[in-house]
Every structure is written in structure tokens, then in C-alpha cells.
Amino acid sequence: QVTLKESGPVLVKPTETLTLTCTVSGFSLTNPSVGVSWIRQPPGKALEWLGNIFSNDEKSFGTSLKSRLTISKDTSKSQVVLTMTNMDPVDTATYYCARISYFDTSGLLANSFDFWGQGALVTVSS
């Protein structure tokens, strides 16, 4: 069964760097049919896609935060790591990792986030 779980600090100070780890099970990070994205949601607000890492280690990032983000993976540990530099109180949010399935079971292009972690609430405050 597919699971994802985020881990990392619950509190970071302004200007610090946030590092979150997503540990996955039930699928391989080398499977070309899937990838892992990071998505965040400030309290009471909408979802914001941050970035994605593909099986071949290529990455794609959202436009507004691109300069502050790094995504990497360790396939032997089944982990995907997000780092976000220069944290600010406006970055307070629940951070989710999610599996993206590029295709459905019949081969139709889907690009949907079919499995999600439980989310990690990160508060930025001094």
C-alpha cells in the first residue's frame, strides 16, 4: 500500500532554512510513471504547488518560490527532501508531499496527486 509521510521541524525562525523529508513506501522513486511533489497550504488558504522531482532526478518548480527551493531524493532510503531558504512568517503553512501519477491504469494521461502525506505544519516565528 502506498504511503507518504512528512517529517521535519514544526518551528523555524525567520531567515532560517527549512528542511523537510518525505518518506515513501509502496512505490519506487525510480518508477518513471510516478513522481513526488511538494504542496503547501497556509492556514485557511488554498493549495500551492511548490515543485516536483521525477524518477530521472529532473525537477520542476513553481515560479514564485523557485529561487528558494531545492528538491532532492535518496532512492535507497525512499526519501524526498525539500529545502526552502530564507523562511518568513508568510511561509507558515502545512507542507504536504504527494505522489503524482502521470498515467492512469489504462495509460490515459492523468497528472493527478493520487496519494498524499498527512501534512506537516511548519510555523515561522522568532
Next chain:
Amino acid sequence: DIQMTQSPSSVSASVGDRVTITCRASQDITSYLIWYQQKPGKAPKVLIYAASKLQSGVPSRFSGSRSGTDFTLTISSLQPEDFATYYCQQGSTFPFTFGPGTRVDIK
């Protein structure tokens, strides 16, 4: 980036009502539109992908359709467990983008 808008931002409805939510893309995304349901304190859940394909395990009262760059999510008969926030997401082009959400609450 492709911008996604949703209307209405919130809707009050009763159990048994038919509810329709609209999502519009700022440019052509063909049928690469996904709908999610999110309940408070929980991660989103896929309902519909490819504009009209029902995700496995999702009740058939949920349906999706497309007309150009306008997409519709319909709940044919609202059930108590359907009170939630609904988001659309375009899966056509990176960076992926979500709509602002539509909250469905009890009338």
C-alpha cells in the same frame, strides 16, 4: 503560469441538493483538469481526473465535464460527507496550479 479560477467561492446547500462548481483555466489545458475534495485537517483526495474520469472508489454522484477552458464538477445529490472544500488543479503544464477552492457548507 496558467491561472485557475473557481466559482462560486462558497455555496450553502442541503442534503440531496445538486451542486455545481465551475473552474476556468486562463489558457487551453485540453482535458488535464483534476478535482480534489479536502476536509478540515485532512489532505486532499482525488475525485476526478482528465476532466471527467472518476477516480477509483469515488461515488458516482460526482461527475466532471469540460467545455473549452471551463470545467464543471457536479455532485448530483449532496450527502452529509460531501461538505468540504473542493479544488481544481491543471495538470497540463508545469508549473502545476490549483484553483482557490470552493467551500460547500450546510444550508
